[in-house]
Every structure is written in C-alpha cells, then in structure tokens.
Amino acid sequence: MFLLASCLLFSYHKENYICLDLRSIPIVIGGLYFGIGPFLCLAVIVLRGIYGLDMGFLLNALLYGSLSILFWKVHPLFYIQPPKKRMIITIMAGILLNIVTIIFVEIASPPDNRIDAYFAYLVIPSLGLGMISYAIEFVSKNTQMRLELVKSEKLHAVEQMGAAISHEIRNPLTAAIGFVQLLQEQSLAPAKRNEYLGIIKGELESAERVIQDYLTFSKPALDKRESIDVNRELQQIVKILKPTANKHSAKIVANLAVSAYVYGDRQRFHQCFINVIKNSIESMPHGGFILIETKTSHTDITITIKDTGVGMTEEQVERLGEPYYSTKGSKGTGLGMMVVYSIIRAMEGKIYVTSEVGTGTIFRFVLPLKHK
Numbered sequence: 001m002f003l004l005a006s007c008l009l010f011s012y013h014k015e016n017y018i019c020l021d022l023r024s025i026p027i028v029i030g031g032l033y034f035g036i037g038p039f040l041c042l043a044v045i046v047l048r049g050i051y052g053l054d055m056g057f058l059l060n061a062l063l064y065g066s067l068s069i070l071f072w073k074v075h076p077l078f079y080i081q082p083p084k085k086r087m088i089i090t091i092m093a094g095i096l097l098n099i100v101t102i103i104f105v106e107i108a109s110p111p112d113n114r115i116d117a118y119f120a121y122l123v124i125p126s127l128g129l130g131m132i133s134y135a136i137e138f139v140s141k142n143t144q145m146r147l148e149l150v151k152s153e154k155l156h157a158v159e160q161m162g163a164a165i166s167h168e169i170r171n172p173l174t175a176a177i178g179f180v181q182l183l184q185e186q187s188l189a190p191a192k193r194n195e196y197l198g199i200i201k202g203e204l205e206s207a208e209r210v211i212q213d214y215l216t217f218s219k220p221a222l223d224k225r226e227s228i229d230v231n232r233e234l235q236q237i238v239k240i241l242k243p244t245a246n247k248h249s250a251k252i253v254a255n256l257a258v259s260a261y262v263y264g265d266r267q268r269f270h271q272c273f274i275n276v277i278k279n280s281i282e283s284m285p286h287g288g289f290i291l292i293e294t295k296t297s298h299t300d301i302t303i304t305i306k307d308t309g310v311g312m313t314e315e316q317v318e319r320l321g322e323p324y325y326s327t328k329g330s331k332g333t334g335l336g337m338m339v340v341y342s343i344i345r346a347m348e349g350k351i352y353v354t355s356e357v358g359t360g361t362i363f364r365f366v367l368p369l370k371h372k
Helices: 003-008 026-031 036-048 055-078 083-108 114-183 188-216 231-247 267-280 314-319 335-346
Strands: 228-229 248-253 261-264 288-296 300-307 351-357 360-368
Touching: 026 036, 026 055, 026 083, 026 114, 026 231, 026 314, 036 055, 055 083, 114 188, 188 231, 228 231, 231 248, 231 288, 231 300, 248 267, 261 267, 261 360, 267 288, 267 300, 267 335, 314 351, 335 351
Parallel strands: 248 288
Antiparallel strands: 228 261, 288 300, 300 360, 351 360
8 A cells, every 4th residue: 555655655747636656556465465455445546535536536447447447357367376376476467457558548638758757657667567576486485485494394203202202101111021021931930930020120111211201301390499509419429420521431520619509300300411421421432531410599500510522513412402302313312301491491491502523512501590
C-alpha cells in the first residue's frame, strides 16, 4: 500500500486527467504473489479519485475494477506454477496491463511524444517487475532450502539418536540374553549360576545407565535441588576413578581451594564430572596427568579439569555438546558430553573449553555459589 501510494504521489501529470506512473508494479506483484490484488485495485481507484472525477477516473475505475476480479481468480492458479513460469507470467501481466493503459491514454488524450510515453509504460515497468519477481523467487527459494536443511538436520539427529541408543543398549542386552540361555542348562553349577546372574545384572544396569543419560539430556531440569559440597564430591569422584586412571597409567591430582557449596542434584553432579574426567583419562592412551582445581569468588566457583591428552581441534571444541557428536568416532555416541552440558545448564552454570592437538584439553566449569 505504501509503494502504491508513493507511485501515485510521485506521478507525472501530462494532462488534467492523465497520470504517468509505476502503479502497475505494486499492483501486479501484490495481486499475483500476495493475493491482495482486489484491495490494491480498489485503493488505486480511491486514490485516483482524489485528483478529480473526470474521464481519467472513469477509465481508471473500469480498468482496475475488471483487474481486481481477474487477480482474485488468477492468484490461486499462479502459485502452483514453477518459479520461472511465475516470473514470465508476472512480466507478461505487467506488459498487458500497460498496453491496456496505453490504449485508454490514446482514447482519452493521445500523447505528443509516443516513443517516450510507450517507453515509460512498457519498458521501465517490465524491467522493474522482472527484477522484483526474480528477487522474490530468489528469497523464496533460499527460505525453502533453509527449511529443508533444518528438517534434514532434525531427521539426521533423530537417526543418530536411534543408532546411538540402539547400539549402546543392544550390546548389554545381547550379552544378558546369552547368559540367560546359559542359565537354562540344568547341569549348571550353583557357583556358575550366581556368576552369570551377576553378569546379567551388570549388563542390565549398563543399559539402564544409557537410558538415564538420554533422559538427563532430554529433560535437563533438576528433579531435586540440594546443597553440594563441591570439594567433598570431587574428592569422592577422584576415588571412584582412580582404578580407571591407574589402568591407563594416568595420574589424577586434586588442588582444591576452600570448600564451597552449590545447589544441584548430587547424583547428576557426580555423573557430570565422572563423564568429563573419564574422557580425559581415555584421551591419554599412553598415560598422562590430570589436574583438578577449584577457585572461588564472591558469586561463583570455577572447577578446572586439565589433562595432557591428545587434545582437540577448534572445530571439535565448537561441536562439543551437540546431539550425538563424539570425538571418539565410531567408539562413542556423544551421549556423555550431551549429559554434561545439560546438567551444567540446569545448574545455571557455564562451560568453557580450550584445547590444542597433542598438548591437552582444559575444561572450566563456572557454577553459582549457594548463599546463606
């Protein structure tokens, strides 16, 4: 409507009732692409009436009254056409509209310089319609491609999720089924039976942990909030992971500051830092050194975990925490780091990661302190 009013406002008045302008551009574009042709045609008739109810107004009302009905019928059919055909239809509609306008001008008041008038009516509006139509189709195509890309990424994420979950659950379930079959043997000794039952229980617990990891990611909100002594919990986590570290010839050193407290779920707090420290241990296949430090301020506590592992590239660091992305290749599912980011986000904290290939990785966790 604004463009239409501008075209009429800055029109060239050749005679008392003849106006040369570019009104055909917003009318054709609005009528074909946006389906507001009848409204625009009515607006043209009303705005033209401001200049007087003369012969020009009557011809204008006849032309755009008929055109409003045409746009109303054509718009639904226009959008089912392919993009190139829509552009051609738009340009041809503008040319036909201006040819009819020229005929009315010849009837009402023949122009003195027909070449200039025909050029102004046929060439300039056609170029404008072509450029605007191309721009609309270009933007529409890009928008559609972006939506398809987002949809494709969502489907890909769902596929990765299904593959990761099924892979992680299938392995322990397959083992459990195998031992259940062994338990069906009548001649099995009681000691072996108890051993197999223990293995089955461990495998089922492993499957349950995978499901719990997924639920933690899909539902990051904490079910309960309790006061957590950060230093105490970190010392307990180190004790839990020391056997794993010794197995990989890794040494864990904890340099903890004055004890501080945060709000959160103690079990998920354990789960978060066990995942991170375990990844650090696995990043040092030939042994190494892991330093755990804490530093407090008036408002928050910073937990730093530094290792001397293989490190990561800048691209890998940026993708940490993405759904089902793992730096371990086919050996990893990405669930662990997704859980880490979800838990820290639920505790209103932040994670900062710096890494260098061949040197190691530094994780910094900033969590708000509990205030008395």
